Every structure is written in C-alpha cells, then in structure tokens.
Amino acid sequence: MSDRLRYQGFQPLRPGARVAVVAPAGPFERTALEAGLAVLEQRYSVDLAPELFARQRYLAGSDAQRLGQLTAALTDPEIEAVFCARGGYGAMRLLPALETLIPGPKPLVGFSDITALHAWLQRNGLISVHGPVLTQLGKLDTHTHERLFALLEDGAPAAPLRATDTYGPGAAEGPLLGGTLAVLSRLLGTPYLPSLEGAVLLLEDVGEQPYRLDRMWTHLALAGVFRQVRGIVLGAFTACEPRDADYTSAQVLRDLAVETGLPCAAGFPIGHGEHNEPVPLGVRVRLDATARTLTFLHGATG
Numbered sequence: 001m002s003d004r005l006r007y008q009g010f011q012p013l014r015p016g017a018r019v020a021v022v023a024p025a026g027p028f029e030r031t032a033l034e035a036g037l038a039v040l041e042q043r044y045s046v047d048l049a050p051e052l053f054a055r056q057r058y059l060a061g062s063d064a065q066r067l068g069q070l071t072a073a074l075t076d077p078e079i080e081a082v083f084c085a086r087g088g089y090g091a092m093r094l095l096p097a098l099e100t101l102i103p104g105p106k107p108l109v110g111f112s113d114i115t116a117l118h119a120w121l122q123r124n125g126l127i128s129v130h131g132p133v134l135t136q137l138g139k140l141d142t143h144t145h146e147r148l149f150a151l152l153e154d155g156a157p158a159a160p161l162r163a164t165d166t167y168g169p170g171a172a173e174g175p176l177l178g179g180t181l182a183v184l185s186r187l188l189g190t191p192y193l194p195s196l197e198g199a200v201l202l203l204e205d206v207g208e209q210p211y212r213l214d215r216m217w218t219h220l221a222l223a224g225v226f227r228q229v230r231g232i233v234l235g236a237f238t239a240c241e242p243r244d245a246d247y248t249s250a251q252v253l254r255d256l257a258v259e260t261g262l263p264c265a266a267g268f269p270i271g272h273g274e275h276n277e278p279v280p281l282g283v284r285v286r287l288d289a290t291a292r293t294l295t296f297l298h299g300a301t302g
Contacts, residue, residue, distance in 0.1 A: 017081065037138075122177055181205045
C-alpha cells in the first residue's frame with residue numbers, strides 16, 4: 001500500500017461549518033483562549049465543549065471530563081472539525097480509553113502535547129493537522145490563519161515551507177509524521193505510536209536544555225527510529241539555550257542529525273516559536289534538505 005493511500009484525508013470544511021473546541025490536556029488562560037476564539041469565529045460556528053474551563057491541578061479537568069469532551073466532539077456527526085484549546089500535559093493519559101474508539105476522518109488541530117493524539121490518529125490511518133492551539137492562534141499573523149483555513153477547506157496541497165539550515169544534505173519522500181520531541185519519545189514502546197517506517201519525521205520542542213534534547217533524541221536512536229525514517233524536518237526549538245555555555249542547542253541538534261546520516265533541514269516555521277505554520281500529518285511530502293524546502297505532495301482532504 002502506498003503512503004498516499006495509507007492515511008485517509010478528511011472532508012473539506014466550508015466557511016460557517018460547525019466546529020468544536022476541546023481541552024484534552026492542560027488548563028489555559030481565558031484571555032488567550034478568547035483571542036483565538038475571535039479568529040476562529042470569524043470563519044466557523046464554534047461550539048465550546050462542556051466543562052471546557054474545568055481545572056484539576058495541572059490538567060484541564062479530570063481524565064473523565066477531558067475524555068468526554070474529546071470523544072463527544074470526535075463522534076458528533078454535526079461537528080466537522082475539532083480544535084484543541086491548549087497543549088501542556090495530559091493528552092497521553094487518555095490514550096488507553098481511546099483504544100475502543102474508532103475515529104472517523106475528521107480534522108483535529110493542535111500541537112505540543114496534542115502530539116499524542118496525532119500519533120493515535122495516524123495509528124488509525126488518519127490525517128490530522130499539526131497547527132496552532134486556540135491559546136496560540138490569536139498571537140499569530142493573518143498569513144498563518146489563512147494557511148490553516150486553506151488547509152482545512154482546500155483540496156490542494158499546502159504551500160511549501162522553507163527552512164533556514166541544512167544539517168544533512170539530500171532529499172527524501174514519505175508521509176510527514178511526528179510532532180513535539182518530548183511527547184513523541186514518551187510513546188516509544190507503547191501501542192500508540194504509528195509505524196515510522198518510510199516516514200519523514202517532524203520534530204520540535206520548547207524549554208528543553210540541550211542535554212535533554214540529546215537524551216530524547218538518543219532514545220529515538222536506540223529504539224531504531226532513525227533506521228526507519230527517510231528524513232528529518234526540524235521546526236522551532238524555543239527556549240532551549242543553555243546558560244553560560246560555549247555551545248548552542250542548534251549545534252547539539254546539528255551534531256545529532258549528522259550522526260543519523262539522513263537528509264535533515266532545520267528552522268522550519270513550525271512549533272512553539274514566533275511562527276507556527278499548520279502542516280498536515282500523514283500527508284506525503286518531499287523534503288529537499290539541500291534546498292531547505294518541504295513540499296506537500298497532496299492535500300489533506302479525502
């Protein structure tokens with residue numbers, strides 16, 4: 001089976017479509033959420049999940065509350081897309097309960113801790129959207145908003161993205177999989193990580209010191225991930241600089257990438273940085289690390 005057929009696209013949205021906002025992970029600031037809602041409500045009819053503003057320690061409510069929001073939105077035939085309020089932590093706690101749910105081809109939008117849910121969806125053969133959560137959306141420029149809406153509504157491939165550095169020359173093609181390094185590495189050895197064989201691997205992160213990046217990357221290496229994937233796409237690694245050191249996180253990542261021998265380009269505007277361009281996970285891409293480009297070879301809609 002080809003990569004093109006392996007992951008099923010979702011039905012394209014239309015302006016005015018009914019969408020849901022859920023909080024499957026951490027709690028959030030209401031002001032930041034409202035700024036994101038203002039953007040989303042200009043385009044769609046937005047339902048806020050019941051108990052959206054619940055809070056339990058470092059979670060947006062109990063596991064049962066968060067699971068209820070997510071499953072209701074994913075299974076409601078009137079809801080055409082699901083947007084996550086925030087990342088943080090908590091999504092992977094829901095994975096065992098999601099085993100019995102067979103999700104349909106409906107776009108889920110989010111990043112950071114939502115990487116766990118993306119992995120679950122790709123495990124079920126579905127395309128999803130690594131893109132801004134609601135608390136980030138209002139801080140991003142209109143170009144990013146328009147890219148997100150086009151990705152959800154247009155059957156055409158997403159516009160290409162450019163990186164800033166080549167860490168390993170060459171080119172590779174395959175389905176784009178991955179997300180936040182800290183979350184993805186925690187899924188190794190669990191039944192919730194999709195096969196990475198033949199994939200182009202997306203990695204980004206925030207607030208991780210270089211030795212932690214090295215540790216998580218080495219975990220992937222020891223598990224054989226870099227023998228399976230064809231190329232590496234590095235997004236933003238924000239607030240990862242060591243104090244009073246004579247090296248940078250970029251230098252550490254470059255050395256780690258070189259060791260894999262894979263095509264790798266870094267500095268794509270994806271993740272926790274100033275820009276977070278939405279990208280479809282599961283869509284076949286072409287990474288030209290030498291030219292520092294990422295080209296999407298088909299659309300996210302089915």
